[in-house]
Amino acid sequence: MSSDLPIRKIIHVDMDAFYASVEQMDNPELKGKPIAVGGSGTRGVVSAASYEARKFGVKSAMSGMQARRNCPELIFVRPRFERYSEISKQIKKIFYDYSDKVEPLSLDEAYIDVTENKKGNPSATLIAKEIRERIFKEVGLTASAGISINKFIAKVASDYNKPNGQKTVNPEDVLQFLEDLDIRKFYGVGKVTAEKMYQKGIFTGKDLKSKSVAYLEEHFGKSGKSYYYIVRGIHTSEVKPNRTRKSLAAERTFNENLSSEIFMLEKLEHIAEEVSKRLHKSKVAGKTITLKIKYSDFTLQTRSKTLPYFISDKSIILETAKDLLYQEKLSNSVRLLGISLSNLNTEKTKKTLTKKEKEVSVQLKFEF
Known part of the structure; x- marks a missing residue:
C-alpha cells in the first residue's frame, strides 16, 4: 500500500x-431463550x-412461518423501534466521549475514527475495549468491535469474534489478512457475486488479488475496480460524522396477496404519503x-424513473x-409494495481515487 495514503485508526x-438483546434485557423471562423480533403470522x-x-x-x-418451522419453541416479540432508538442514543453518547468523528450506519452499528481522540490514548485496541466495557456497564448490552x-x-473484523468480542488487524497484518479472507466475508460481496466469483476460481482474497483491474471490471462492472483496491488494503473513505442520506423509502407487506393493479392504488397512496x-x-x-414489488413467490422486481427536477410532493410521487406500476404486466400476485426516492439533493460528487492512492507499496507501521 502507498505510504502516502492517510494512516487512520478506525x-x-x-x-x-x-433488537433481540434489548427485548431480553427489558424482559428477564426472555433471557437464554430463542426469540425473534417481528411477526409470526403468515405475512410476518x-x-x-x-x-x-x-x-x-x-x-x-x-419469514415468520419458516422461522417457526426451524425452531418450534421460538418466541416472537413485536418490535419497539422507539425503545431501540432510545438505547441507540445512549450508546452513541459513549462514542462521542472518545471522538467527534462518529458515523452511525444504523441504530446498532457505527464507525469511530480515533486516530486523534479525546482521551489521548494511542491504542485504538484499548479504546475499543473500553467502549465495549462501558456499553455493558452503562447500558447492559454487549457489543463487538x-x-x-x-x-x-x-x-x-468486527464480525470475527462475535458475540462480545473484538479483533484488531494491525497495519503490518492487513495484506495477509485480506489474502486469507474468504471472499464471502468481503463486505459488499453478496451471495450472487460470491457465486459468480466461485465460478471464476475466486475463493479467497489471494485469488481476487491475482486478477487484474481490467479483468475485474470486465466481469464485475464498476465494482471490479473497488475490489481491486480493497484487496490491497486501499480504502480511502473517511468516517463522516454527518453521513449523507442516499435514499428514503417506505413499504408495506399485505395481509393478503394482491392480484390486480387497481387494488394496489390505494396502498400506493398511503406509501407515497x-x-x-x-x-x-x-x-x-x-x-x-x-x-419495489415483491411477488407471492418472494421474487423481487424494481422499476425506476428519474425526473429532471427534485420532488418531495406526494402527488408527484404517487x-x-x-406509471411505474402500469409500465409492464405483473408476473404474479403481490405481497409487498414499496416506494423510494434516491438521487437526493444532499448527495455530493463522489471522490475518485488519486494517482497516489492507486500506488501499491509497504504500509507504514505505527502503534495500534
Missing part, C-alpha cells in the same frame, strides 16, 4: 443481536433473532423514484409510482 462497533418477517434462535437457523428477513486502518477492514412525510421531515427532495 473502530467499527456492532451491537450483538441488538423476522427483523432480528437472538443468538439462541440463530442456532436453529433463524435469521433476519426470514473491529479495529484497523480503514472502514472496510474494521467492519469485516409516508415517503413525502419523511422527505419533508428530513428537508430533502429527490429525482429518482423507484417502485403519479410516478402509478
Whole structure:
C-alpha cells in the first residue's frame, strides 16, 4: 500500500443481536431463550433473532412461518423501534466521549475514527475495549468491535469474534489478512457475486488479488475496480460524522396477496404519503423514484424513473409510482409494495481515487 495514503485508526462497533438483546434485557423471562423480533403470522418477517434462535437457523428477513418451522419453541416479540432508538442514543453518547468523528450506519452499528481522540490514548485496541466495557456497564448490552486502518477492514473484523468480542488487524497484518479472507466475508460481496466469483476460481482474497483491474471490471462492472483496491488494503473513505442520506423509502407487506393493479392504488397512496412525510421531515427532495414489488413467490422486481427536477410532493410521487406500476404486466400476485426516492439533493460528487492512492507499496507501521 502507498505510504502516502492517510494512516487512520478506525473502530467499527456492532451491537450483538441488538433488537433481540434489548427485548431480553427489558424482559428477564426472555433471557437464554430463542426469540425473534417481528411477526409470526403468515405475512410476518423476522427483523432480528437472538443468538439462541440463530442456532436453529433463524435469521433476519426470514419469514415468520419458516422461522417457526426451524425452531418450534421460538418466541416472537413485536418490535419497539422507539425503545431501540432510545438505547441507540445512549450508546452513541459513549462514542462521542472518545471522538467527534462518529458515523452511525444504523441504530446498532457505527464507525469511530480515533486516530486523534479525546482521551489521548494511542491504542485504538484499548479504546475499543473500553467502549465495549462501558456499553455493558452503562447500558447492559454487549457489543463487538473491529479495529484497523480503514472502514472496510474494521467492519469485516468486527464480525470475527462475535458475540462480545473484538479483533484488531494491525497495519503490518492487513495484506495477509485480506489474502486469507474468504471472499464471502468481503463486505459488499453478496451471495450472487460470491457465486459468480466461485465460478471464476475466486475463493479467497489471494485469488481476487491475482486478477487484474481490467479483468475485474470486465466481469464485475464498476465494482471490479473497488475490489481491486480493497484487496490491497486501499480504502480511502473517511468516517463522516454527518453521513449523507442516499435514499428514503417506505413499504408495506399485505395481509393478503394482491392480484390486480387497481387494488394496489390505494396502498400506493398511503406509501407515497409516508415517503413525502419523511422527505419533508428530513428537508430533502429527490429525482429518482423507484417502485419495489415483491411477488407471492418472494421474487423481487424494481422499476425506476428519474425526473429532471427534485420532488418531495406526494402527488408527484404517487403519479410516478402509478406509471411505474402500469409500465409492464405483473408476473404474479403481490405481497409487498414499496416506494423510494434516491438521487437526493444532499448527495455530493463522489471522490475518485488519486494517482497516489492507486500506488501499491509497504504500509507504514505505527502503534495500534
